[in-house]
Amino acid sequence: xxxxxxAGLLFTPLAWAVLTLLVDFxxxxxxxxxxxxxxxxxxxxxxxxxxxxxxxxxxxxxxxAPLGIELRVDxxxxxxxxxxxxxxxxxGWHASVYLDPGKSWHRYFWPLFWFLWAGLNVVWLGxxxxxxxxxxxxxxxxxxxxxxxxxQAAALRAAIRYLMAALLGSLAYLLGVALIYGQFGTLSLAxxxxxxxxxxxxxxxxxxxxxxxxxxxxxxxxxxxxxWLPPAHGIAKSPVSxxxxxLVVKAxxxxxxxxxxxxxxxxxxxxxxxxxxxxxGLAVIWGSWLAFRxxxxxxxxxxSSVAQIGYLFLLFPLTWGVTDAISLQAQQGITLQVxxxxxxxxxxxxxxxxxxMSVGSxxxxxxxxxxxxxxxSLFSFGLAGxxxxxxxxxxxxxxxxxxxxxxxxxxxxxxxxxxxxxxxLSAAYVFRVYQASFIDNTDTDHFFHPPKSLEVxxxxxxxxxxxLGLVAEPVLSVMALPFEGSSR
Amino acid sequence: MSLSVLMPVFALMxxxxxxxxxxxxxxxxxxxxxxxxxxxxxVKIALVAVMIWGIARGREYEAAFTMxxxxxxxxxxxxxxMLFAGxxxxxxxxxxxxxxxxxxxxxxxxxxxxxxSLCVASTMGIALAGNLFTFFLFYEMLTLSTYPLxxxxxxxxxxxxxxxxIIYTLTGGAVLLLAIAWLHGLVGxxxxxxxxxFAGVDPSLQVPLxxxxxxxxxxxxxxxxxxxxxxxxxxAMVAPAPVSxxxxxVAVVKAGAFGIIRVVFEVYGLExxxxxxxxxxxxxxxxxxxxxxxxxxxxxxxxxxxLAFSTISQVSYIVLGLCLFGPLGVMGGLVHxxxxxxxxxxxxxxxxxxxxxxxxxRIDELDGAGKRMPGTSVAFTLGAxxxxxxxxxxxxxxxxxxxxxxxxxxxxxVVAVLVVSSLLNAAYFLPILHRLWFAEQQQAWPHERxxxxxxxxxxxxxxxxVTAVLLVLAGILANVPFSPLSWAExxxxxxxxx
Numbered sequence: 001x002x003x004x005x006x007a008g009l010l011f012t013p014l015a016w017a018v019l020t021l022l023v024d025f026x027x028x029x030x031x032x033x034x035x036x037x038x039x040x041x042x043x044x045x046x047x048x049x050x051x052x053x054x055x056x057x058x059x060x061x062x063x064x065a066p067l068g069i070e071l072r073v074d075x076x077x078x079x080x081x082x083x084x085x086x087x088x089x090x091x092g093w094h095a096s097v098y099l100d101p102g103k104s105w106h107r108y109f110w111p112l113f114w115f116l117w118a119g120l121n122v123v124w125l126g127x128x129x130x131x132x133x134x135x136x137x138x139x140x141x142x143x144x145x146x147x148x149x150x151x152q153a154a155a156l157r158a159a160i161r162y163l164m165a166a167l168l169g170s171l172a173y174l175l176g177v178a179l180i181y182g183q184f185g186t187l188s189l190a191x192x193x194x195x196x197x198x199x200x201x202x203x204x205x206x207x208x209x210x211x212x213x214x215x216x217x218x219x220x221x222x223x224x225x226x227x228w229l230p231p232a233h234g235i236a237k238s239p240v241s242x243x244x245x246x247l248v249v250k251a252x253x254x255x256x257x258x259x260x261x262x263x264x265x266x267x268x269x270x271x272x273x274x275x276x277x278x279x280x281g282l283a284v285i286w287g288s289w290l291a292f293r294x295x296x297x298x299x300x301x302x303x304s305s306v307a308q309i310g311y312l313f314l315l316f317p318l319t320w321g322v323t324d325a326i327s328l329q330a331q332q333g334i335t336l337q338v339x340x341x342x343x344x345x346x347x348x349x350x351x352x353x354x355x356x357m358s359v360g361s362x363x364x365x366x367x368x369x370x371x372x373x374x375x376x377s378l379f380s381f382g383l384a385g386x387x388x389x390x391x392x393x394x395x396x397x398x399x400x401x402x403x404x405x406x407x408x409x410x411x412x413x414x415x416x417x418x419x420x421x422x423x424x425l426s427a428a429y430v431f432r433v434y435q436a437s438f439i440d441n442t443d444t445d446h447f448f449h450p451p452k453s454l455e456v457x458x459x460x461x462x463x464x465x466x467x468l469g470l471v472a473e474p475v476l477s478v479m480a481l482p483f484e485g486s487s488r
Numbered sequence: 489m490s491l492s493v494l495m496p497v498f499a500l501m502x503x504x505x506x507x508x509x510x511x512x513x514x515x516x517x518x519x520x521x522x523x524x525x526x527x528x529x530x531v532k533i534a535l536v537a538v539m540i541w542g543i544a545r546g547r548e549y550e551a552a553f554t555m556x557x558x559x560x561x562x563x564x565x566x567x568x569x570m571l572f573a574g575x576x577x578x579x580x581x582x583x584x585x586x587x588x589x590x591x592x593x594x595x596x597x598x599x600x601x602x603x604x605s606l607c608v609a610s611t612m613g614i615a616l617a618g619n620l621f622t623f624f625l626f627y628e629m630l631t632l633s634t635y636p637l638x639x640x641x642x643x644x645x646x647x648x649x650x651x652x653x654i655i656y657t658l659t660g661g662a663v664l665l666l667a668i669a670w671l672h673g674l675v676g677x678x679x680x681x682x683x684x685x686f687a688g689v690d691p692s693l694q695v696p697l698x699x700x701x702x703x704x705x706x707x708x709x710x711x712x713x714x715x716x717x718x719x720x721x722x723x724a725m726v727a728p729a730p731v732s733x734x735x736x737x738v739a740v741v742k743a744g745a746f747g748i749i750r751v752v753f754e755v756y757g758l759e760x761x762x763x764x765x766x767x768x769x770x771x772x773x774x775x776x777x778x779x780x781x782x783x784x785x786x787x788x789x790x791x792x793x794x795l796a797f798s799t800i801s802q803v804s805y806i807v808l809g810l811c812l813f814g815p816l817g818v819m820g821g822l823v824h825x826x827x828x829x830x831x832x833x834x835x836x837x838x839x840x841x842x843x844x845x846x847x848x849x850r851i852d853e854l855d856g857a858g859k860r861m862p863g864t865s866v867a868f869t870l871g872a873x874x875x876x877x878x879x880x881x882x883x884x885x886x887x888x889x890x891x892x893x894x895x896x897x898x899x900x901x902v903v904a905v906l907v908v909s910s911l912l913n914a915a916y917f918l919p920i921l922h923r924l925w926f927a928e929q930q931q932a933w934p935h936e937r938x939x940x941x942x943x944x945x946x947x948x949x950x951x952x953x954v955t956a957v958l959l960v961l962a963g964i965l966a967n968v969p970f971s972p973l974s975w976a977e978x979x980x981x982x983x984x985x986x
Contacts, residue, residue, distance in 0.1 A: 332557065371642075372596055379511070386632060391661075392625040398556055401669065408673040420662045427658050434635070435651060440595075440642025470561075473554045 002049065006058055006071065008042040009081065009125075013118035020110035025101045028110035032096065035114065036089045043078075043085035050078045051478045057127065057190075070127035070188055075479035076335065080124040080254065083339055087246045087346045087461070088117050094350050094457045095239035098357075109149060109240075116142035116243065123251045128187040129177045132255050136173070140166035140219070143248050146240045147232045158231040165218055165228040169252070172215030179208035189262050196266040209267040212259055213276070219252035222276075222313055223283030226306045230290075233302040238353025241298065245305040246346035250338050253312050257334070260316055270321060277317035281418040283310025288425030292432060296362045297352050300429055301345070304388060307426065308341045314403060314415055322410045329409070332476050333402030339475075340395025340465050344387035347461035351381035354454050358447045364432065368439035373447050376455045378437050383462035385430035390423045395468030493551045495542075496563040496616045499535045499573065500609060502528050503580075507605035515598050522588050525601060529581035532612070536577040539565045540970070544978070550618065559677055561625070562618025566682075567979045568753070568822075571972075572746050573615035575826050579738045579833055580608045582951040586837055587730035589947020590844060600640055604734070606633035611739045614746060619679050620668045620755065623747060627664070627711075630743055631657040637731040638724050649723040656710050656720040657740075664707025667700050671755075674700075680750055682983045684757020686764075694764060697756075701766050704751050705773075712744030712807065713800045715777040721800060725792040729840025732792060736799045737833035745806045745825060752810050753983050762813050771811035775905045777804040782912035791839045791851050794916060795832070798875065801909065802828045809890050812902065815980050817893025820886050822976040827874070827882040830959045834871035837952035838864050845944040847935025851920055856929030861943040865924045867956035872917040874959050877910045882962040885973055 016035040020028040050056075055074030092113060099106045115138055122135030144166065148159035177187070184192045221229035229249070233241045260268065287307030294300045311334075318330035354377040359366045370378050387394035400419055407415040468475065506528035513521050539549055549565035565573070587604065591597055610633055613626030631654070639650035671678070674696060678685055686697065710717045721741070725732050735741065752761050752770075761767050781801025788794035805828065809821015841864045842848040842857060858865040874881040879888075887906055894902035939945050966973040 329557070371599065371636075375511075375599055389658075391628045391632065393629075400665075401556060401559070404665070404669040405673055408670060416666060420666060424658055424662055427654070431635075431651070431654055435639070435647050438636070438639045438642050438647060438650075443595075470555060472556050476557065 002056075002058070005042055005046045005049065006060075006073075008038065009046060009121055010118065012038050012042065013114045013121065017111045017114035017118065020114060023107075025099070025107040025109070028107055029096045032092055032110050032113070036092050039117070040085045040089055043082045046073070047078045047082045047478075050075055069131055071125040072127040072190070073125060077124045079335075079339070079475070079479050080250075081121060083342055084117065084120045084124070084247055086464070087342055088113070088120075088243065090346060090457050090461055091239040091243045091246075091350070094242070094353075094454060095237070097451060097454050098239055098353060099237065103151065105149060105151065108145065112142045112145045112149070113243075116146070116248070120247055120251055123254060128189060129180060130187045133170070133174055133177060136219070136252060136255065137170055139248055139251050140170065143244055146243070147236045149240065150235050150237060152235075154231075155235045158235045161228050162232040165225070169215040169218035172218070173212050174215075176208045176212030176215065179211070183208070189258065193262045196263065206267050206269065206272065209259065209263055210272065213256055216252045216256040216259075217276070217279075217313075220249050220256065220309055220312075221306060223279050223286055223306065223310060226283065226287065226309075229306055230299060230302040233305060234296065234299045238298075238349050238356075241302070241353075242346040242349035245302070245349060246342040249305070249309060250342060253309070253338070257312075257315055261319060261331070264316070264320060268320060273317040273320035276313050277415065280310040280313025280316075281415065283307060283313070284418055284422040285425065288422060288429060291429040292425065295364055297356060297364050297367070297433070298349070298362060300364065300433065301348050301352050304348075304426065304429060305345060307422065308337075308345065308388060311337050311399070311403070311419075311422065314418070317412060318403070318406045318410060318415070322406075326406050326409045329402050330406040333399045333406060335479065336395050336402065336468065336472060336476070337399035340387050340399060340468050343461050343465035343468065344384040344394070344396065347380055347458040347465060348384040348388070350454075350458040350461070351377050351384065354450045354458065355381065357450050360448065364436050367433065367437040369442045370437040370447070372440060373445040374449070376459070377450070380455070380458035380462045382434060383466055384458070385433070387462070387465040389427045389430055393469040394466050395472065396465070398469040398472040492547065492549045495535065495539055495549045496565050497551050499532060499539070499565075500563065500612050500616060502532045502535065503605045503609035503612060507602050507609060510598060510605055511602035513598050515595075518597075521597065521601060525584045525588065525605075526581070528605065529577075529584050533577045533581060536570065536573050540570045540574060543567055543570055544970070552618065555621075559621050559672070560619065562622050562679060563613075563616045564618035564680070565616055566680075567975070567982055568749065569615045571822060571825060571975055571979065572742065573612060574975075575742070575829050576608065576611045576615065576738045579829060579955075582954060583730050583733055583738070583833070585947055586733070586840070586951040587728075589945045590728060590730050590840060592945070592947075596640065599636065603633050603636045604730075607637065607734065607739055611743065614743045617680075619677060620671065620751075621677065623750065624661075624664060624668055627743060627747065628661050630739060631661060634731075634735065634740060637734070638727045640728055640731065641726070643726075646726045649720075649726045653720045653724050656717070660707045660710030660717065663703055667703035667707055670696070670703070671700050678755060680754035682754065684754055684760055686756050686760040689760065698764060698766065701751075701756065701761070701764075705748065705770060708744045708747040708751070709773075710744065711740050712748060712803055713741050713777075714773055714804065714807070715780050715800070718777070718781070718800045722793055722796040725796045729792075729836055729843065732796075733833045733836040733840070736796070736836060737829040741799060741803045742825065742829060745803050748807055749810060749822070749825075758810075758813060758818070758983075767811040767813060771808060771899075771902075774804040774808035774811060775902070777801065778808065778905060778909050779912070782909050782916070785916045786912065789850050789852065791842065791849060791854070791920075792836070794851065795835050795839060798913070798916070799832055802832065802875065805886060805890065808902065808905070809893070812890065812893045812897055812899060814893050814897040816889055816896050819973070819976045819980050820890030820893050822979055823889065823972045824886040826972040827886050827959070827962060830955050830962060831871050831874040831883060834867050834952050834955040834959060835875070837948070837955065838868035838871065841944050841948050841952065844948060845937055846933040848933065851923065853934065854920065854923045855927035856923075858924040859929070860933070863943055863949050863953055867952035868924065869921055870956040870959060872921055874963075876913045876917055880960075880963040882959045882972075885963055885966045889973070
């Protein structure tokens with residue numbers, strides 16, 4: 001059973017990538033619908049299996065490490081697999097209606113979409129450093145291709161810039177991996193951790209870890225290395241922006257988090273943890289401020305991603321040198337933040353795409369009258385905004401609450417300011433959009449009304465993000481040991 | 489699941505479901521929308537009435553589940569929650585009727601009534617919340633659901649008021665969240681409990697608990713419009729009249745005042761709060777707010793703006809009552825939660841009627857309006873006399889009880905505050921009454937609309953008349969069981985072992 005599930009999970013996307021490469025946009029759309037159905041079912045089944053029987057290690061083809069491919073199938077990994085399935089299904093469905101079949105280059109959306117999905121699954125499940133690298137590269141290349149799909153010169157420029165940043169990040173990461181391999185003689189994260197805990201190999205220098213974290217932070221667009229993100233996410237087609245902001249940046253963060261939680265205790269230090277946390281805090285403040293200043297709707301949403309990503313990096317200081325209980329609280333908070341931001345941001349980008357399509361302009365102040373004539377699309381945007389602000393009962397609020405508790409319990413009260421000010425600043429940019437949409441200066445409905453299916457998708461995602469806060473406890477209990485592998 | 493679990497859930501769900509359905513209705517579904525609105529409001533009153541009956545006989549209603557590790561979501565109906573839930577359920581019905589008449593033919597009605605119901609659902613949640621965490625959930629939901637109502641007209645002025653409202657309330661919310669999270673980290677998840685938790689608390693916790701108390705009062709004080717956190721309220725009066733009525737009488741300012749009551753009674757405990765010396769400061773702020781609000785009201789020429797400053801003053805009676813630290817004083821504060829609601833909603837309904845029927849917004853345009861609109865003007869007069877504290881109206885009961893309470897505990901200066909405030913109330917209400925009844929009409933009404941023989945639309949006329957009758961009854965029948973005063977007495981007997 002598990003064999004089939006694992007095979008389905010990793011090979012369906014690759015097979016579908018090849019299949020869709022062979023056909024045009026319309027046929028690719030039909031093929032993709034089928035593939036999405038398979039993937040969602042497989043992800044659900046795997047999640048249910050782990051939720052009932054617990055996590056396990058899986059060796060692809062039966063080969064053991066160091067030669068074989070080792071997959072770590074724990075509660076957290078399958079939760080992210082399921083999240084990916086949900087968000088990707090929503091974006092794929094949206095894209096199948098949203099993208100114009102008349103443009104010949106849009107047929108490449110499907111293969112890139114499936115390569116991206118394959119890469120994401122590899123990253124969530126990957127158990128050794130090199131496989132994680134492969135997954136990461138697959139994601140980056142597919143993502144760059146998707147950005148370039150926008151078609152205009154500006155999209156190509158943004159894509160090239162993104163490519164440079166991604167390559168530099170990969171290079172730094174790979175160098176770090178090589179140094180680790182030189183020192184420990186293994187690429188398996190679990191083995192390296194075991195060697196460090198036994199004291200078989202002395203801790204040595206921090207440098208390889210710093211190098212890897214630098215590369216990953218660049219790919220995650222941590223302040224001040226965020227410059228590539230807003231142009232790329234802002235100019236891409238809306239379903240692509242949604243995929244990129246919701247899932248792609250989370251992949252590199254996920255690797256960084258796992259490295260930190262496994263190796264940080266031995267190779268990291270207080271100063272490093274605080275430094276990363278401070279950069280995260282600055283990202284929250286600076287990203288929100290820039291989001292507030294943008295005149296284009298999608299740029300607002302893109303800069304909001306820079307800010308929301310900042311919260312994630314509070315994981316580093318809040319898990320270093322604290323008790324297990326506090327560390328667990330912080331990990332749970334960050335996990336909820338990853339999930340709720342993924343759902344809310346995907347909803348927001350898709351809703352923003354619908355709004356731009358309706359008013360025929362990408363400017364924020366073009367939204368006047370939308371609240372009266374297009375309440376549906378605005379409502380999804382608004383609900384997603386509530387989650388980003390971290391107001392109850394959303395997942396964003398549950399995350400903020402846990403992070404507040406972890407900050408208080410660990411005595412690192414300075415993060416309280418970041419968490420509270422960040423919420424208010426995000427309210428500022430979200431309410432700016434509401435305010436523009438509430439202006440009532442026209443009595444005629446001159447807006448284009450998008451098809452209902454386009455409007456329903458962001459609403460579903462936004463409602464999921466809203467409901468996450470109410471069911472946070474059961475969701476967290478499935479990932480009973482977040483980021484920790486069960487014994488081999 | 490037993491009925492005692494389901495009752496509070498049902499009470500919350502009626503308006504939540506109504507809100508979802510109303511959002512989905514097409515703009516033109518006028519009859520269906522009105523029916524749903526009224527049915528939901530009546531069902532809610534019935535549910536609340538059943539719970540009030542049960543609680544008077546010692547039953548308990550509670551539903552809870554774990555939401556986050558170590559944090560519970562609790563809905564619980566007790567005597568105190570029913571004071572607020574009863575008020576909001578009753579006034580919701582009247583405000584809905586009023587709003588249906590007020591918004592006739594105007595655009596965006598689906599949106600308006602959707603958020604309106606959401607707002608009432610939040611209020612019900614605030615009343616039924618069983619711990620601070622749950623309270624905060626609905627407190628923020630109230631902020632979000634009232635914003636679209638405040639900016640409903642979509643004009644530059646209302647958007648500016650909305651922006652100010654949201655800046656004040658969300659900042660207040662952030663302060664409140666900090667305080668609640670800190671308290672949770674310090675002592676864990678605390679259910680609201682009669683008598684509070686901090687009697688005989690470890691002296692080492694005294695300093696953080698004091699700071700947390702100040703933070704809590706700051707966060708709640710924004711909605712309760714304590715000076716200097718009141719700036720949003722006078723601006724928010726640009727909202728449509730039913731929204732102002734809701735903001736001032738039922739939902740927003742009351743949510744703040746109710747939160748203060750919960751914190752003082754059921755988190756800290758009245759005795760512990762007094763022992764830590766927390767109440768003296770609060771009493772001073774409340775007293776200052778009472779005088780300040782009344783004084784500012786004197787200088788307003790816009791009718792709704794004058795009423796807004798009057799709200800700032802009147803809501804602080806509730807807070808001042810708590811600080812009196814004696815059974816009578818506390819009772820006076822609690823009962824004013826209901827009395828102020830009934831009186832202020834009457835006044836705002838009437839102000840809305842003058843604006844809708846005659847186009848009158850300024851006080852100096854009201855000359856002779858009593859002849860043109862006798863029903864509305866009688867209701868307004870009763871509301872104004874109630875606010876001044878003329879016997880036997882509701883406001884008199886409040887002031888009498890509070891005054892007696894102040895003397896009982898030897899805080900004579902409070903009586904002086906009450907007297908000065910009543911004089912100021914008279915000074916800003918009596919000139920309006922004079923213009924209504926005794927002045928001759930000087931010029932044509934700015935924007936007159938006619939409804940045949942009636943002075944105004946029956947949807948607009950009946951709600952203020954009903955609330956005017958209620959405020960008379962609340963005064964005359966103050967000693968009958970289930971009157972606001974008797975209920976406040978019941979709460980005091982259960983909550984405060986003084």
